[in-house]
Amino acid sequence: MYIPRSxxxxxxxxxxxxxxxxxxxxxxxxxxxxxxLVGFLIIAIAxxxxxxxxxxEL
Numbered sequence: 942m943y944i945p946r947s948x949x950x951x952x953x954x955x956x957x958x959x960x961x962x963x964x965x966x967x968x969x970x971x972x973x974x975x976x977x978l979v980g981f982l983i984i985a986i987a988x989x990x991x992x993x994x995x996x997x998e999l
Contacts, residue, residue, distance in 0.1 A: 950986065950990050951990070954983055958979055962979060
């Protein structure tokens with residue numbers, strides 16, 4: 942089974958961000974936009990890796 946590079950990178954980033962930022966996101970004194978910032982970074986990185994594929998690979 943072939944897994945596209947963009948999906949594989951997305952899974953790796955999600956896993957690493959989950960491990961490293963669970964406490965940072967859930968701090969009570971933190972800013973309200975922290976979870977949204979992490980989500981935006983994940984989407985931006987996945988979109989950037991997906992952009993580099995040829996149209997034949999889609």
